[in-house]
Amino acid sequence: MTDAVLTVRELRVRTRGDAPLALVDGVDIDVGLGETVALVGESGSGKTMAARSVLRLLPANVELTAGGLSAVGTDVLAADGPALRGLRGGRVGMIFQDPMANFNPVLPVGRQVTEPVRIRQRMSKRAGDKLAAEVLGHVGIPDPERRCREYPHQFSGGMLQRAMIAMALVNRPSLVIADEPTTALDATLQVKIVKLLRLLQSEINAGILVITHDLGLVAELADRASVMYAGRIMETGRVGELFARPLHPYTRALLDSRPEGRTGADVRAIPGEPATPATRPGGCAFHPRCRLRVERPAADQARCVDEVPVLRLVALPGTTGTTGSTPSSSLAACHFATEMLTVGHLAQPRADHVPPDPDSAPVVTVAGVSKRFVTKSAWSGRRTGVTQAVDDVSFTLGHGESLGLVGESGSGKSTLGRMMVRLIEPDTGGITVHAQDASPVTGQQFRRTVQWVHQDPYGSLNPKMTIRRLITEVLARYRLASGSRAARVTELLGLVGLPPDLAERYPHQLSGGQRQRVAIARALAVEPRVLVLDEPLSALDVSIQAQVITLLRRLRADLGLSYVLISHDLNVVRTICDRVAVMCEGRLVEVGTVDDIYDRPQHPYTKTLLSAMLNVDPEDRAVPASPVTSTARS
Numbered sequence: 001m002t003d004a005v006l007t008v009r010e011l012r013v014r015t016r017g018d019a020p021l022a023l024v025d026g027v028d029i030d031v032g033l034g035e036t037v038a039l040v041g042e043s044g045s046g047k048t049m050a051a052r053s054v055l056r057l058l059p060a061n062v063e064l065t066a067g068g069l070s071a072v073g074t075d076v077l078a079a080d081g082p083a084l085r086g087l088r089g090g091r092v093g094m095i096f097q098d099p100m101a102n103f104n105p106v107l108p109v110g111r112q113v114t115e116p117v118r119i120r121q122r123m124s125k126r127a128g129d130k131l132a133a134e135v136l137g138h139v140g141i142p143d144p145e146r147r148c149r150e151y152p153h154q155f156s157g158g159m160l161q162r163a164m165i166a167m168a169l170v171n172r173p174s175l176v177i178a179d180e181p182t183t184a185l186d187a188t189l190q191v192k193i194v195k196l197l198r199l200l201q202s203e204i205n206a207g208i209l210v211i212t213h214d215l216g217l218v219a220e221l222a223d224r225a226s227v228m229y230a231g232r233i234m235e236t237g238r239v240g241e242l243f244a245r246p247l248h249p250y251t252r253a254l255l256d257s258r259p260e261g262r263t264g265a266d267v268r269a270i271p272g273e274p275a276t277p278a279t280r281p282g283g284c285a286f287h288p289r290c291r292l293r294v295e296r297p298a299a300d301q302a303r304c305v306d307e308v309p310v311l312r313l314v315a316l317p318g319t320t321g322t323t324g325s326t327p328s329s330s331l332a333a334c335h336f337a338t339e340m341l342t343v344g345h346l347a348q349p350r351a352d353h354v355p356p357d358p359d360s361a362p363v364v365t366v367a368g369v370s371k372r373f374v375t376k377s378a379w380s381g382r383r384t385g386v387t388q389a390v391d392d393v394s395f396t397l398g399h400g401e402s403l404g405l406v407g408e409s410g411s412g413k414s415t416l417g418r419m420m421v422r423l424i425e426p427d428t429g430g431i432t433v434h435a436q437d438a439s440p441v442t443g444q445q446f447r448r449t450v451q452w453v454h455q456d457p458y459g460s461l462n463p464k465m466t467i468r469r470l471i472t473e474v475l476a477r478y479r480l481a482s483g484s485r486a487a488r489v490t491e492l493l494g495l496v497g498l499p500p501d502l503a504e505r506y507p508h509q510l511s512g513g514q515r516q517r518v519a520i521a522r523a524l525a526v527e528p529r530v531l532v533l534d535e536p537l538s539a540l541d542v543s544i545q546a547q548v549i550t551l552l553r554r555l556r557a558d559l560g561l562s563y564v565l566i567s568h569d570l571n572v573v574r575t576i577c578d579r580v581a582v583m584c585e586g587r588l589v590e591v592g593t594v595d596d597i598y599d600r601p602q603h604p605y606t607k608t609l610l611s612a613m614l615n616v617d618p619e620d621r622a623v624p625a626s627p628v629t630s631t632a633r634s
């Protein structure tokens, strides 16, 4: 590759101390000018550590070694303080995941955005203000002259992420490192940020290294991608080929576990939990979860357990390489990568979709519900305005039905969900929950009938209680299973696919997926008819999301539950739900079956939401590809 702006060889990051843990283990990265390369992986895969190593932005308790690390022509390993400062915010721009945490709350946004230039060029205040308005306007922030004098808390999440991008690019860097640049944003904002990154990249021809767990973002943005697992690269290749013909079983499993956006889609969960540096097994790190291994003869299986596979080049027959003559190829760290050329989906269990009975009586009736919030000044306590969060909303939820509530942040979907579990009361209208005999339920019985599953299971579980106490507490509050509560705890854990010995652990000793299962078990303890699930998958890794989707489908079929699923992820909604209700500015603008909403949307807002879905098919990008230099693609 010519015009390389980043070359990393044999990168290793490990913790210091007597028993060091390998966080990144022998990783190579190449990024060319004008090229976008993705490092993709789940939590603990080492992708963020690898990216931060490029600017030596690592915590003090880890050490970095590498066979070579060159960024924009600078030897990063040998660079002294001034040389590193020249890279950071200068020739290398950084975009972080959480812009609010990375802006100083007491300085105007415009001043922070232009700080990298003002410091280097000793710019006057007037020139700095002019530049701030110019760059904020360039990234699409309206009224930039006024906005550049405002503070971070006065910006929405999407605008602040735009400002962060402006700050990263204000020095026209040759390399940009973007760490989960769209994770905290709504689907529509994600597409706008992808568009913006592509536009700006085409203007300054920078190389971009994007760190993400989102395969949709990889498909939309990247030219090449490396899939990381347990600190190592499992597969590297051009995105089109990686998605169409994955050579590593982990890549294949990640693609299969992602909700595919089709009704009753075949979501195939990867069994087990992602390996972490502390739990990484010997041999191939993926072997405990690998479906290809279990289909191999015993001798091959033993090889997977004993021998670490190295990354090797595998030609992709029937494709054409960049030179036009040889076939394309990918690098894969699997002893049997060539087998993957003939294997389709690996035999992960499917999550079958059971449609509800269309003639069933409604279990919830929402009639003309509205809710307003009065906003007050934090300083004077004076009323500053009124927000109509939910405005005259009506719908029904059938027995065994799954209804998706979708919309952007601030559309009112979470407020509506909270009213459905009586965390807040509506100003007008009513929500009626029906018992088996269709009579309305009230009081304590209401709370037993409708249960809430929170977005953040860690925040909703008392960290000082064991899992047994957390579930027993619910049983005791509702005077359930007295005399056999230990057995009921075991039964509930089994219902959500957790082993009984987990009852003695504390929430911090569980993985994110296990905590979400515990939260669901607690909700099921009172034998509800309805679960209101508030973004239940958004904090989980892709493979764990698929496990929870499988679990939710099974529970619905086994227990006859109805769901209200609040989510901004339209792929997840389509995979779990029967009907979808689209909310915009507090109103229901469209309600229909998933087929009607996704295939024949009527309302312009629904069409906008759907057009913002990031696809896993790079051929079907929501955002057209930007021109990339031929040298960068070589």
Ligand code: SF4
Pocket: 248, 249, 250, 284, 285, 286, 287, 288, 290, 291, 292, 293, 304, 309, 333, 334, 335, 336, 337
């Ligand atoms: S080396 Fe073995 S365990 Fe690892 S991915 Fe390949 S088949 Fe699976």
